[in-house]
Amino acid sequence: MRDRLRDAGPGLLLAATIALAVRFVSDQLGGPAMLYALLFGMAFNFLTEDERFARGIYIASRNILRIGVALLGLRITTTEVMDLGWPVVGLIVVSVVVTILAGGLVGRAFGLKGDQSVLSAGAVAICGASAALAISSVLPTHKDHERNTIITVAGVTALSTAAMVIYPVFATYLQYDNATAGVFLGATIHDVAQVVGAGYIISDQTGEISTLVKLIRVACLVPVVITISLITHRSRAESPDRRPLLPWFLIAFVVLVIVNSMGWVPSTAQSVLTPFSSWCLLTAVAALGVKTSLKALADVGPAPVGVMVIQTLLLAALVIGGVALIR
16 A cells, blocks of 8 residues: 555645646636646646656546545535425426437537547536546546547536626526526536536525536436446446446445435535545546647547537527426
């Protein structure tokens, strides 16, 4: 164990240092921390040629990522979900499912491979970068796997940032009241931080409702990732990189949702573990950035970004139509 920690130390320290710098820049200047983490990490891509950093970067982009996803369960309780009412919950679930299915078809139509299409559609439908990382962890690995993940995280984060600015204005144009605007923002913007920012631009009530709606979308991550894991199980079974049918971090996510719903998580523990989850995800994204070269991204072309834009517009159209039905 000592030897493993010593081998992983330099890479883990690098990823954690990048995450610390990113958090400082994001707090001082504003802007999406996840996107900063990618860009800062890519600046250190030259270190991938140094074997001293390889083990720690691998652990940060894989194990620490899964810890962060599992701890997202502490943000959700079943009582909060039920308080919104079944029509809103139904709208969220339907929009997630339709966006993934139709978005996957859009990706294939634009020439993307099946796994990349599902990856971008799932990220758009559920919770942006966090969903992209979770879905990526259960997809079969291949030479372009990490590059596709980075593209998806960068694209969905940039789109989420744009939506944070544009969607509140659009909700006002549609003459949504505070509650309806909260449903719209929470059901359409990709990342949690941007949802919070957009919601509180309008009002405190909109901010609270949009955050809750967003967390219900986060809860959809579990069944989606389990379904993808089941579908791709045969491919993984034939691969030397064989993974369990049901990843441990999804089990931990569900357990934490249940425990949190029961009120068994002390407020002190929650106040520590919730930001720790964000730190884990930020560190994992920084590590992924280190593993990615600008040349590899430049070789991809505009298709993946264009697909994510179409998937984002599709999700917004679905939610607008659903809101019109339940108002």
